[in-house]
Amino acid sequence: MSSGPRIVEVRERVLKQNDLLARELRREFRRAGVQVISLVSSPGSGKTALLEQLLTRLRRTYRVGALVGDLATDNDAARLQSSGAPVKQITTGTICHLDATMVSNAVSAWTLRDFDLLFIENVGNLVCPSSYDLGESLRIVVLSVTEGEDKPLKYPTIFNSADIAVITKMDLAGAVEFDFESAHRNIQTVCPGMSVYPVSAKTGVGMEVLIQRLSQWERPAQTAG
Amino acid sequence: MSSGPRIVEVRERVLKQNDLLARELRREFRRAGVQVISLVSSPGSGKTALLEQLLTRLRRTYRVGALVGDLATDNDAARLQSSGAPVKQITTGTICHLDATMVSNAVSAWTLRDFDLLFIENVGNLVCPSSYDLGESLRIVVLSVTEGEDKPLKYPTIFNSADIAVITKMDLAGAVEFDFESAHRNIQTVCPGMSVYPVSAKTGVGMEVLIQRLSQWERPAQTAG
Numbered sequence: 001m002s003s004g005p006r007i008v009e010v011r012e013r014v015l016k017q018n019d020l021l022a023r024e025l026r027r028e029f030r031r032a033g034v035q036v037i038s039l040v041s042s043p044g045s046g047k048t049a050l051l052e053q054l055l056t057r058l059r060r061t062y063r064v065g066a067l068v069g070d071l072a073t074d075n076d077a078a079r080l081q082s083s084g085a086p087v088k089q090i091t092t093g094t095i096c097h098l099d100a101t102m103v104s105n106a107v108s109a110w111t112l113r114d115f116d117l118l119f120i121e122n123v124g125n126l127v128c129p130s131s132y133d134l135g136e137s138l139r140i141v142v143l144s145v146t147e148g149e150d151k152p153l154k155y156p157t158i159f160n161s162a163d164i165a166v167i168t169k170m171d172l173a174g175a176v177e178f179d180f181e182s183a184h185r186n187i188q189t190v191c192p193g194m195s196v197y198p199v200s201a202k203t204g205v206g207m208e209v210l211i212q213r214l215s216q217w218e219r220p221a222q223t224a225g
Numbered sequence: 226m227s228s229g230p231r232i233v234e235v236r237e238r239v240l241k242q243n244d245l246l247a248r249e250l251r252r253e254f255r256r257a258g259v260q261v262i263s264l265v266s267s268p269g270s271g272k273t274a275l276l277e278q279l280l281t282r283l284r285r286t287y288r289v290g291a292l293v294g295d296l297a298t299d300n301d302a303a304r305l306q307s308s309g310a311p312v313k314q315i316t317t318g319t320i321c322h323l324d325a326t327m328v329s330n331a332v333s334a335w336t337l338r339d340f341d342l343l344f345i346e347n348v349g350n351l352v353c354p355s356s357y358d359l360g361e362s363l364r365i366v367v368l369s370v371t372e373g374e375d376k377p378l379k380y381p382t383i384f385n386s387a388d389i390a391v392i393t394k395m396d397l398a399g400a401v402e403f404d405f406e407s408a409h410r411n412i413q414t415v416c417p418g419m420s421v422y423p424v425s426a427k428t429g430v431g432m433e434v435l436i437q438r439l440s441q442w443e444r445p446a447q448t449a450g
Contacts (some may be wrong), residue, residue, distance in 0.1 A: 007235045014232060042268040043351050043380065044372025071352065073378050094382060096321065096352035124379075125352055126268050127296065127321035146371035146394070147269025153298050154349075155268065157319060169371070175400045 018132055021100035025135030032112030035217045036120065038134050040158055041142035042151075043124030046168040048076045049201040050142065051121055055083035057211055062116040067106050069098040069123045076121065086110070096128035103134050117214070126151070130158040137217070144169040145178035149186055156190040164195045166210060171200040243357055246325040250360030257337030260442045261345065263359055265383055266367035267376075268349030271393040273301045274426040275367065276346055280308035282436055287341040292331050294323040294348045301346065311335070321353035328359050342439070351376070355383040362442070369394040370403035374411055381415040389420045391435060396425040 029036050039047050051066060058064045065086040068076040077089035090102050103120060120136060122129045141162035143151055146169060152159045165187050184196050199206035254261050264272050276291060283289045290311040293301040302314035315327050328345060345361060347354045366387035368376055371394060377384045390412050409421050424431035
């Protein structure tokens, strides 16, 4: 019923509009020399704790900022502001994902050239965000050890929409009997060749390797202006 | 963009159709004397482990069954079948919630009078399932200690759509420094008066109290036939 021809048609039109705007955004980000990285995951996977660590560490070398999406509250923005980086909250009301319009509106008050790296934390959801291009150049899918090794098989679309995977809360791996090999195998089943970074934002394990990966991007030749 | 007037209009029509069918289903369940309980939560909150325990324990006294929703795989149904109860998997493809049609189709091959209690495990998602009535008489929202105490404030709509809350993985509460009082307070903020059941499917803590609550329903006078 909810996938009847009418609603599918409307959804496709919305997606097309989103793709066009996302393409424009991507061009704009590239021109400004800012690398945009988005994070998708289920609620409570530790995206915000991870981002807190990333902002704090990357700030030593780069000019970083973040947009954070949630249905309600600006808890995450308040929490991330303690890193000292500029952070903006996007509240979506009842919508289960960010879209290119929300991102475009949120960055409109910023001067993009003031940033090297901009993070976008999507609404916690393993389904809806997969179809919405936000103009990012790297998408990270985050999976926590407490969610279980089978999630890539159950939510293949969102894993497929991402470029790399990060496994969070590795400090709890023992307590929840998390089987890294099995999770890794399941990720490879749905996304052959995807790089997987196991980390703990709490103990810092794996953070430097991930930071290295995120620092590898092609800097555009700076134009005067 | 994704909430423009056209898509909202179509969504409302879909919801209305769903509500009508859900109402019919509810009447059918009541006539058959079956209590239908649904579970909603984010992915990896431990719904399936909880359901496994509930089916195994309730089966000693009642005739129980379950429908389990996922985008892909029938892992959950296979896992739950080990309880000995009849279990049916619903795979939704790319749809982020169950709806009344899917439930109606899934139970069509069963004789409802053969059940006392029927569980419906929704797709792991804290947004989409909130608007879809499945004809259930009790909806449980499940939150695991690893997701953090703030989730009720961030996803108020799904908490509001539920009748009771269950907090899972209490065996990990110490390891993740989970603050039960704070989570309880946040649930009361969005759903004043909601009962909260802390449990661990692993150690069995709290399971008997929850089972007691689920065993309290008004049995209809059995009619001949």
